[in-house]
Amino acid sequence: MFHISEFINKKITGRSRSMFENDIEKHSDALLSGISGKKLLVIGGAGTIGSNFIFAMLKFKPAELYVIDNDENGLTELTRDLRSRSDISVPDVYKAYPMDFGDTVFEKLLANEGPFDIVANFAAHKHVRSEKDHYSIEAMFRNNVLKARRLLDLLLDNPPAHFFCVSTDKAANPVNLMGASKQLMENLIMAYSGGIKISTARFANVAFSNGSLLHGFVERMKKKQPLSSPSDIRRYFISPVESGQLCALACMLSSSGDIFFPKLEEDEMKIFSEIAVAFLKDQGLEARAYSSENEAKLAASQLSVKSTDYPVYFFKSDTSGEKSYEEFYTKGEELDMDSFEALGVIKNANAFSLSAMNKMMNKLRTVLNKPNLDKNELLKLMGELIPSFEYIEKGKNLDQKM
Numbered sequence: 001m002f003h004i005s006e007f008i009n010k011k012i013t014g015r016s017r018s019m020f021e022n023d024i025e026k027h028s029d030a031l032l033s034g035i036s037g038k039k040l041l042v043i044g045g046a047g048t049i050g051s052n053f054i055f056a057m058l059k060f061k062p063a064e065l066y067v068i069d070n071d072e073n074g075l076t077e078l079t080r081d082l083r084s085r086s087d088i089s090v091p092d093v094y095k096a097y098p099m100d101f102g103d104t105v106f107e108k109l110l111a112n113e114g115p116f117d118i119v120a121n122f123a124a125h126k127h128v129r130s131e132k133d134h135y136s137i138e139a140m141f142r143n144n145v146l147k148a149r150r151l152l153d154l155l156l157d158n159p160p161a162h163f164f165c166v167s168t169d170k171a172a173n174p175v176n177l178m179g180a181s182k183q184l185m186e187n188l189i190m191a192y193s194g195g196i197k198i199s200t201a202r203f204a205n206v207a208f209s210n211g212s213l214l215h216g217f218v219e220r221m222k223k224k225q226p227l228s229s230p231s232d233i234r235r236y237f238i239s240p241v242e243s244g245q246l247c248a249l250a251c252m253l254s255s256s257g258d259i260f261f262p263k264l265e266e267d268e269m270k271i272f273s274e275i276a277v278a279f280l281k282d283q284g285l286e287a288r289a290y291s292s293e294n295e296a297k298l299a300a301s302q303l304s305v306k307s308t309d310y311p312v313y314f315f316k317s318d319t320s321g322e323k324s325y326e327e328f329y330t331k332g333e334e335l336d337m338d339s340f341e342a343l344g345v346i347k348n349a350n351a352f353s354l355s356a357m358n359k360m361m362n363k364l365r366t367v368l369n370k371p372n373l374d375k376n377e378l379l380k381l382m383g384e385l386i387p388s389f390e391y392i393e394k395g396k397n398l399d400q401k402m
Helices: 004-013 021-026 028-035 048-058 072-084 104-113 134-155 177-191 213-222 240-252 272-281 293-301 354-368 375-385
Strands: 039-043 064-069 093-098 118-121 162-165 198-201 227-230 258-262 286-289 309-315 334-336 343-347
Touching: 004 240, 004 272, 021 028, 021 240, 028 240, 039 048, 048 064, 048 072, 048 118, 048 240, 064 072, 064 104, 072 093, 104 134, 118 134, 118 240, 134 162, 134 177, 134 354, 134 375, 162 177, 162 240, 177 198, 177 354, 177 375, 198 240, 213 227, 213 272, 227 272, 240 258, 240 343, 272 286, 272 309, 293 309, 354 375
Parallel strands: 039 064, 039 118, 064 093, 118 162, 162 198, 198 258, 227 309, 286 309
Antiparallel strands: 258 343, 334 343
16 A cells, blocks of 8 residues: 655655654753643644644644634544544644635634734745736735735734744745745745744645645546656655644744744755656556657556556646755855754844835735736836846746646
């Protein structure tokens, strides 16, 4: 039987135990003191990272857990998972709400159920394919930036002891609008870091996370469809468990304004097509490459239960906003590589004043509020607001591929 967690450990991360386990053990007293008996609100908690953050936090026994997510089905599965696990205890006060944190009903929840000791926000557009058209781009910026700001404004009345908002490695020297939106989010939350204890984390790819390319491999095989991936894109990977632990450490052990990232070496990056070959081999199948999507789809339609090979379509990346490699920090950022064994920390990240941030937000709203968003105008604005932004335009988006 194929076990995703075992495959991740053996063939992707190469780690039999979490890379953050030693840091958790070293700081267990501080984690217990900060979490035990506390009231925890997790926004976007039904996704892979958010749910694994919850699992990591529950090890330290918060008294109350509130989870918000607009994915009602995902929230239902999270609750079933929590109630079925033997390695954690669900707090007596556990409430899961299917709602959007940008809606009025969420403001009512904050007013009636708060204040909260710990607030973590995972509700974000995280995929490069989110920028395929002007409607999707606008929705992404409203979610990643404007809603995040509204959340901070609401929390100012009763600041939590810890506030965490997830970022992405793609915020470092961004080449796509998703990365630019998260870099802008980082700048935004840092502007509030004097009034609220705030931290964030830049991520490696979370192996087999919901919606990821590797998760797509599982779905393609369920439906007897070919695997498809770029052959020239290298990415860092952490496991889903590690993703939750990284965020828990960043949330609880940070100084206000810190940006955390995993300490991974360049030779640890993996190529997607090589993972696809290993994924099939682990299930007793050989990858058989085809030169086009149509050929691969035709071969998949002819698969039988006796087939020992499986059709794949590998290609050179040709879509907008795809960086061929990953990086977690940029030149000039102040790094602390000594406080944690497996985590680096960016200290004193660019903190705009609230007045400067207000001007940036007003410019963004002006662009977004037009009847039809002009992508070129938004690209120009991102270049103005984020000096390291260099958009890669290839005239094709990921939704035009398998």
